[in-house]
Amino acid sequence: MSHLLLGGEVDAPAAVAPAPAELSQPQPALAADDTTAHCAIAIIGGGVAGLHTALRLAERFGPRLCLFEQDACLGGRVSDIPASDEQAAGPFVQLGARRIMEGQSVLTQLAEELGIPLQKPEMLEELGFTRGMYATNNDEFIRVFPGLDVDRSRGGYEIQLYEKLLRGPERRHVDDYPNLRAYAEKVIGAEGCAFLHGTYRFRADHEYDLSAKAYLDYLDEENDAGAICPSGHCQSLYPVGGMSAYTRGMEQRVRDLGCSCIWARPCSPSTNRPPATSSRRRGAPSPPARW
Ligand SMILES: Cc1cc2nc3c(=O)[nH]c(=O)nc-3n(C[C@H](O)[C@H](O)[C@H](O)COP(=O)(O)OP(=O)(O)OC[C@H]3O[C@@H](n4cnc5c(N)ncnc54)[C@H](O)[C@@H]3O)c2cc1C
Numbered sequence: 105m106s107h108l109l110l111g112g113e114v115d116a117p118a119a120v121a122p123a124p125a126e127l128s129q130p131q132p133a134l135a136a137d138d139t140t141a142h143c144a145i146a147i148i149g150g151g152v153a154g155l156h157t158a159l160r161l162a163e164r165f166g167p168r169l170c171l172f173e174q175d176a177c178l179g180g181r182v183s184d185i186p187a188s189d190e191q192a193a194g195p196f197v198q199l200g201a202r203r204i205m206e207g208q209s210v211l212t213q214l215a216e217e218l219g220i221p222l223q224k225p226e227m228l229e230e231l232g233f234t235r236g237m238y239a240t241n242n243d244e245f246i247r248v249f250p251g252l253d254v255d256r257s258r259g260g261y262e263i264q265l266y267e268k269l270l271r272g273p274e275r276r277h278v279d280d281y282p283n284l285r286a287y288a289e290k291v292i293g294a295e296g297c298a299f300l301h302g303t304y305r306f307r308a309d310h311e312y313d314l315s316a317k318a319y320l321d322y323l324d325e326e327n328d329a330g331a332i333c334p335s336g337h338c339q340s341l342y343p344v345g346g347m348s349a350y351t352r353g354m355e356q357r358v359r360d361l362g363c364s365c366i367w368a369r370p371c372s373p374s375t376n377r378p379p380a381t382s383s384r385r386r387g388a389p390s391p392p393a394r395w
Contacts, residue, residue: 141170141172141364141366142168143168143169143170143364144165144168144169145161145165145168145169145170146170146172147161147169147170147171147172148172149172149173149174149180150171150172150173150175150178150179150180150351150355150365150367151178151179151180151181151182151351152179152180152181152182152201152350152351152354153180154171154173154180155171155178155179155350155351155354155355155358156214156354158171158354158358158363159354159357159358162357162358162361162362162363163361165363166358166361166362166363167362167363169358169362169363169364170363170364170365170366171358171363171364171365171366172366173365173366173367174367175367176367177367178351178355178365178367179200179348179351180200181200181201182200182201182347182348182350182351183198183199183200183348184196184197184198184199184345184346184347184348185197185199194345194346196345196346196348198346198347200347201347202342202346202347203225203340203341203342203343203347204222204340204341204343204347205339205340205341206339206340206341211350212341214350214354215343215350218349218350218353218354218357219353220343220344220345220349220350220353221343221344222341222342222343222344223341223342223343223344224339224340224341224342225340225342229241230305232245232303234248234302234303235248235249235302236248242261242262242303242304243259243260243261245299245302245303246261249295249298249299251293251295252295252296252299253292253293253295253296254296261299262299262300262303262304265292265296265299265300266323268291268292268296269287269288269291269292269320270320270323270324272291274287274290274291275320278316278317278320279317281316283313283314283315283316284309284310284314284315284316284319285297285310285313286316287316288300288310288316297310
C-alpha cells in the first residue's frame, strides 16, 4: 500500500501482515541528502496518539518506523513544566492533560507497563462564587437560586439539571432548537441556565453558540455506560511525574526499539519533499525535550 510521500514513496506493510525479516534490520532513518526519510511506516505527530501507535508498532517495525513531530518536543497537548527552575524533576505544572479516570483501562494498563505510579488525589475543594456567594460545594448555591426547579430533597442539582437536558421528553425535538441555550432555556428554564452558568465547572459550554444536538450527543458518548467510571463515582488518577510520564515512557520504549523520532519536520500526505530550511541535519542534537 502506498500511503505517504516523504521525499519519496513509502510502502506501508499491511497492518495484519507479520513484519518481513528485513524490516527488523536497522536502516538509516535519513538519507545522505538529509531530506528523505526511508520509513516502512511513518507516523505523523508525536502526541499521545502518535506515541502510542509507535509503541505498539515498534516491536514489529522498530528500525523502519519513523515518528515525525513538527514541534520541538514530543507530547503534543500533554505538556508539563517544572513548577520552579530549581526543581527540574518536579513537581510539575501541567499545561495540558493532567489526569486519567479509573475506568480508562488502556491508560491504567499502560501506566503499569511503563512503571508509572498513579496517585489518587487528596480531595481538594474548589471554591466557587456566584450571585455574591462563595461555596465549596455547588449544591450550597441553591440558597441564591430560590426559583430553581429541582428536587431539593435529593441534592446533586447540577446532575439533576443535566438529567433533564439529556433524558427529558424535549430531547426528541432537540433538532428544532437553534442552539444549546435555546434548548436549555426551554427544558430547565432561565434559572436552571443561570445555575449551570454560575456554578458548573465547564461554564463556557453555556456561553458559546453550541449546537444542542451535537452537545447532548457528545455528553452521551462521554458518559457512556460507565465505561469511564465503572463505580459510578468518577475517581481521577494522577500519574506521578505528570501526564508527560506517559509520553516520556513511551518515547523511551520506542527509541529502545530502534524507531526514529524526527522533530521539526512538518509533513503531510501531500508533502513530497520538505523545504531544505525545515530539515534537521542528521546527527544534529535533538532539541531538548521540555520536560
Ligand atoms: C488544557 C487541557 C487539559 C486536558 N486535560 C486532560 C486530562 O486531564 N485528561 C485527559 O485524558 N485528556 C486531557 N486533555 C486532552 C488530551 O490532552 C488530548 O486528548 C491528547 O493529548 C491528544 O493527543 P493527540 O496525540 O491526539 O493530539 P495532540 O496532543 O494534539 O498531538 C498531535 C501532535 O501532532 C503534531 N503534528 C500535527 N501536525 C503535524 C505535521 N503535519 N507534522 C508533524 N507533526 C504534526 C502536533 O505538533 C502535536 O504534537 C486536555 C487537553 C487540554 C488542552
